[in-house]
Amino acid sequence: MAADIIRLDSGLGGDDDDFDPIVEADAPELPDNRYHDRELSWLAFNQRVLELAEDPAVPLLERANFLAIFASNLDEFFMVRVAGLKRRISTGIAVPTNIGRSPTGVLRDISAAAHELQLRHARAWNDSVRPALSEAGVSIVGWDSLSEQDQEHLGEYFSENIFPVLMPLAVDPAHPFPYISGLSLNLAVRVRNSRTGRQDFARLKVPQMLPRFIAVDAAAFPEPIRYIALEDLIATHLDALFPGMEVLEHHVFRVTRNEDVEIEEDESENLIQALEKELLRRRFGPPIRLEITEDMDDVTLSLLVRELDITEHEVYRLPSPLDLGGLFSLGGIDRPELKYPKHVPTTALQFQPSEPNGKANLFAAISARDVLVHHPYESFNTSVQAFLEQAAADPHVLAIKQTLYRTSGDSPIIEALIDAAEAGKQVLALVEIKARFDEEANISWARKLEKAGVHVVYGLVGLKTHCKLALVIREEQGTLRSYSHIGTGNYNPKTSRIYEDFGLFTADPHVGRDLTRLFNELSGYAIEKKFKRLLVAPRQLRKGLLKLIETERLNAEQGRPSGIRIKLNSIVDEAIIDALYRASNAGVPIDIWVRGICGLKAGVPGLSENIRVRSILGRYLEHSRLFSFVADGDPQVFIGSADMMHRNLDRRVEALVRLTDPAHLTEVAELFDLAMDEGTSSWHLTATEGWQRRSTGPDGEPLADLQDIVMARVAKRRRPRSRR
Template sequence: MGAVTTENNQDQAQQADSPTTEGATDKAGEPRGVTSAPPAVTPDDAGTDLPDDRYLNRELSWLDFNGRVLALAEDASQPLLERAKFLAIFASNLDEFYMVRVAGLKRRNETGLSVRSADGLTPREQLAYISKRNQDLVERHARVFEEQVRPSLSERGISIATWSELTDDDHARFAAYYREQVFPVLTPLAFDPAHPFPYISGLSLNLAVTVRNPETGRESFARVKVPDNVPRLVPVDRTADEQVAVFLPLEELIAAHLPTLFTGMDVIEVHAFRVTRNADLEVEEDRDEDLLKALERELAQRRFGPSVRLEISDDMSEHMLELLLRELEVHPSDVVVVNGLLDLSCLWQIYGVDRKELKDPPFRPATHQAFAERETPRSVFATLREGDVLVHHPYDSFSTSVQRFIEQAASDPHVLAIKQTLYRTSGDSPIVNALVDAAEAGKQVVALVELKARFDEQANIKWARQLEKAGVHVVYGLVGLKTHCKTCLVVRQEGSTIRRYCHIGTGNYNPKTARLYEDVGLLTAEPSIGADLTDLFNVLTGYARQEEYRSLLVAPYGVRRGIVERIEREVALQRDGKPAGIRIKMNSLVDEQVIDALYRASQAGVAIDVVVRGICALKPGIPGLSDNIRVRSILGRFLEHSRIFHFVGSDEHWIGSADMMHRNLDRRVEVQVRVTDPRLTAQLDAIFDSALDPSTRCWVLTATGEWVPSPADGSTVRDHQAGLLTQHRALG
């Protein structure tokens, strides 16, 4: 995934956040092992001193976020292939948004659920706004590619050609390629009284074809699926010059050879189209049924979800469109007209061209100073006995810090047990391999694998079975809750003492995304944190019920309450004339209780700075309500993913896995940990200082909900991520 994409697209495109708590319950009425959170406060009962129109719409805010991704593709100062990458990210983001968020709104609209959003819109009204805003973004997306990026690539020797632009020699070579590699896997599907309308799989690229019988003059419809097991952009083997790369879209190749599929018929018209289907799984969690089997059943049904979007080429005829609308049961408002290539996520293939001068300079994460090689090798455990370590990915290497921590635990004969949560991990996961090695070495190993991690369900089922086969105790999570926290507990025998070592982070245990996602993590041997994680794993694997922890805030129940209490503490300090302030960095800010607490803090005079990557439902800068709140968004080479809280007056720093959203605070197990070591809090302060520097390139949210680029043209501009890269290289 790219630097500013949603987490596997997942953290922005998830289950709908309604104003009330949701979640399956056990037979006693609460999720097993966790005390449920109190219902979230709705806008109507949050208080009479705050205006009704104090929230921005979360869906439109997400579209604004994707618009900021698109702005990076428009930025001519970006390396050319990076611009192509951002175009691909925009396309992938939008796919997931429709598969989940729009699908959820359509489901509520069609079932008559009149639940309004926090800003007062019905599902129908939100869908109407989304349709208009999205069409504008799609047209802008196509213009950036067709008018800016595509011509610039061609000037640099990287072109996406049409069939008519190729030479006769190219045509001959492609004819052979088509016969050998493409034709055998094509299956034209007719539609007539003897053939039902073919099933169109979600996100597949298709050709809608009209053919005519030359004898009878009768016209018929057929669908040809563009195969996804053949490269979408086929390289033109024309030159040995490594600086030249020419590609032909596969749909162009197939369209040029349609007569081979419809022998004896005249091809009248051909148009590309693409369908997006509802991919929002609804697993009925019954304690009497195996969750893994239930999820596998739902995954098999995902491909048959109802259509939520129809993308068509702008040259599609009216009668062809009418046929698709009717047979796919798509409303005209769900049609997206695209000028040019459909599904620009194929530009990832262009990004793979080996042209380093057209990309960001190569980057290699540095080993954290605490784990740097010395004359006498030291274990991670010896380092942590001397003090806590805060790692900042991707600047600090994941493989030489967190991964090494788990791998050393797996091979250390003094380690008795490893307990680990896994939400998402990589294909060939060294973390999973280490846990397998530990179990085979006779250690007690527990892995909580979250099977419901959206769009990673199939991979996580695979890991769960691999771990179980190796003797790992695998737990699938809690009924009604996703386990989203990023935690690892290592229990080690040291003489007559049992010592616990811990990692708590903001990002997944995924070495690949750790090079793309910006995250922080705490490695510690602090006894109170070890005791807390021991208690938490007892909750996750058994029937323990616990609300209070020593050094952690745990959701459901604990995170929202803890954050709001600390906001209120800053208000009290402000009213007492003492220093106060709040600095928050996160992916999304949607939860009404947290937003209202921030509004009240602003009304009390507390200075508040929010750095949010994606969705923000808070309106800053409104006199008398939020005039002390400033909101900015930073996007760039890396995906800003860490969640950090700094309560200035009480001088508390917290990091963790939870964004301020209903799903995180009410329907997930999340962990926030307090960072207390002054050396480490100084590192967190430095992150805030850089992100909030007035000269840092960002977007600033206005009171009207508009995101404005900052600083203004002509001002001195610094890049937050480039600055951190420079700092870490100097330390490395």
């Protein structure tokens, strides 16, 4: 079946006058320097991740994991954000900056802040986490510390498992400087011909398919567990790779390249083909960062700088080892006492079977009342996955419509859609193939779905489809009924175990009609302007939120109850921030709970003195987006997929759904109360000192962990057993 390639330049981009916000004509001017720099704010977020790695109260292997997360985050930051800035500067595209700061000045500031963080990151590993792990019986060792027997054993391992796959590449008049793939570890080797005295350079790539850390021995706990870094083992055996040559110097280096995909969407070109061509170009993006070990000599460094054509600001001289993202592999060590206590998600109360060992009828549960699930405290498998699997197997289900932004390998969600199509149901999958770094996987899934008979849509020109929606149409007693799911996170069973998200299941016919119309707009040529319980971007969402914020401002001025609470990943949109500033100045109490980037300044007199900003990081990644407005005692509470960023509000299809069940409103309110409580461990954004961590009380006692509390609360929910 050929893919349904949608080419719309209007529709979702149209206007809706009903959502024009009320604008105060004589609103006071706001100061020019009222925003935090986006990139520096992101680096501050990654610093918070690093602070968890530095925290001795965090289990040791989890601290190593946070070091790996920091490294992985920073790689993506350079590949996308820094690369994008450089591209815009080089092509003359305007770069948003604070007043008085040039784009090149922003890049220098980023370089300085990132370099300082990477040095701190290296110290956290070498001076804190690595020694502590060694004391606990998990050691990363060097070659010289090994016994002769250990060295002999590893020498045999090298000869049999590593040497055959290594490919040393010489650099001389007959061999040009080789292409250095992004994020690969490499050895820069200088050798001398013992007969002629000639010195030459060679590059040796550390194979990425081999384990980063090699077990020295097979001893099991309680005996010490020892590992040696792969690049160290290779470096020790360079003589075997350059026989007859004298190895003078060897140093590890790593290159980060521009991997920010820019697709020129041509009306006449197949979108999937355009993306595949761009993905090929991504591999050869220009270098934007060179990481080198601090012992690299000037001759080798000069060669790399010249051949890679980079500036001194893009060179990061760091203690070894480079690429601490490799520490992810330590998570497989079977030492539960060095990890967070294992948590098994519970099944949402309404989805718990009424009888022991029974199976819940999810359609009956959703028909009875809306169901709000909170992952990973409540199981994704027994809610979202079970919902789609039951829909695929149910003979009364006629159609399933689904958006897919990111999913996992061998995904049961994909299999459920395939099963439904093969059973003769109408199945529509809107696969967003432009989801960054998941493009190839999504193209593969889209083609697999097509082969099974699923109607596949690849998205809209100029827009990413980021909303998380599923719609099931079921025949019940001769009439059709809609069952809907609107979530804050991806349909990904793997990430659902570590990403905190909400999802609403509802049989409300208003929501069903809303989703039916929205899917028609996404897959066809319908242009919808009216939704009952949804706010949809790019047409309605910005205006709808601005109207809700403005209503709170007016209520505060008139002495009515007011208040705003927002939880999200990032907030940088100037119009939203300015509206919050004006609401604050009118006396509206505002709580912002943000995980990552925050362009808003908190607690500034005359600007944001009624705004509190908190950030919470922990074992789970806070990912849900919640929007709560007091609305003069008639709470307006929404959940959905959108952050307050230009891309989400203007260049993506996003959807928020309004919660109406009083129990759900209470659950969201209690979550905000806990997050903003002075007794909860969190980071506070201050007016003068930036982000400050508050993890202990006045007497040094540890503050409460929000995620632990929520975990305990949700675990206590149990369906009463039926009485016979």
